[in-house]
Amino acid sequence: MRKKVIAGNWKMNKTPSETAAFITELSDKVKQTKDIVICAVPFVCIPAALKASKRTKIKIAAQNMHYEDKGAFTGEVSAKMLVDLGVQYVIIGHSERRQYYNETDATVNRKVLKAIKAGLKPIICVGESLEQRETGVTADFVRYQVGYALNGVSSEDMKNIVIAYEPIWAIGTGKTATNEQANEVCRTIRQALNEKYGRKVANATYIQYGGSVNVKNAAELFSMSDIDGGLVGGASLKSDDFCKIVNYKG
Numbered sequence: 001m002r003k004k005v006i007a008g009n010w011k012m013n014k015t016p017s018e019t020a021a022f023i024t025e026l027s028d029k030v031k032q033t034k035d036i037v038i039c040a041v042p043f044v045c046i047p048a049a050l051k052a053s054k055r056t057k058i059k060i061a062a063q064n065m066h067y068e069d070k071g072a073f074t075g076e077v078s079a080k081m082l083v084d085l086g087v088q089y090v091i092i093g094h095s096e097r098r099q100y101y102n103e104t105d106a107t108v109n110r111k112v113l114k115a116i117k118a119g120l121k122p123i124i125c126v127g128e129s130l131e132q133r134e135t136g137v138t139a140d141f142v143r144y145q146v147g148y149a150l151n152g153v154s155s156e157d158m159k160n161i162v163i164a165y166e167p168i169w170a171i172g173t174g175k176t177a178t179n180e181q182a183n184e185v186c187r188t189i190r191q192a193l194n195e196k197y198g199r200k201v202a203n204a205t206y207i208q209y210g211g212s213v214n215v216k217n218a219a220e221l222f223s224m225s226d227i228d229g230g231l232v233g234g235a236s237l238k239s240d241d242f243c244k245i246v247n248y249k250g
């Protein structure tokens with residue numbers, strides 16, 4: 001049985017001084033969970049988040065990284081810098097980065113390979129647009145994205161990979177994919193992993209759903225056969241809501 005991986009993506013919200021209190025409050029409320037709880041915080045909040053999450057259930061993720069080790073890339077942060085701080089996870093290829101910062105499947109793949117090499121666990125985001133869903137190409141498109149992102153990733157490395165299926169039309173819109181829609185694409189991703197790596201790896205890989213996950217819909221979504229938790233945006237910013245989502249079993 002796979003655990004659930006429940007990650008809050010804060011996006012560009014909360015300041016470093018708001019971070020410690022939030023993580024401390026949250027950690028108290030999620031003490032009992034057997035699942036994996038992650039907060040993906042802005043770069044500048046990472047030191048405070050790591051300090052406050054020490055000896056708690058909460059793991060800290062970055063929301064992005066660069067694919068080069070170092071150099072003249074003003075404003076960027078490398079995998080090595082994150083590892084040096086003590087970060088364990090990194091979100092790669094979020095649709096907002098693909099949309100606003102020219103992230104492509106090729107750069108996503110380079111970042112994934114670099115993250116693994118540095119010892120970070122990538123949370124790789126994939127997902128179709130509304131137009132793609134309406135055209136009926138969702139399965140093909142998501143398979144393509146997953147295949148591209150994992151180009152050069154070994155079976156052995158797969159134990160450190162999380163995949164987040166986030167349909168773009170469901171992000172921040174209040175429009176959640178139905179349980180069946182979300183599960184179907186997560187199952188398609190698992191099938192693609194099965195073809196590439198075999199059943200054992202496919203069955204062991206965590207595949208999250210993200211897109212308007214909230215207190216009301218989390219339990220149903222997380223009970224689906226191929227959904228192993230969620231990547232939660234807006235609802236992860238309130239500790240009461242996020243802890244209810246983490247404790248979805250009630």
Ligand code: 13P
Binds near residue numbers: 009232
């Ligand atoms: P919302 O939960 O706000 O829709 O955001 C989802 C998301 O993008 C998580 O990465």
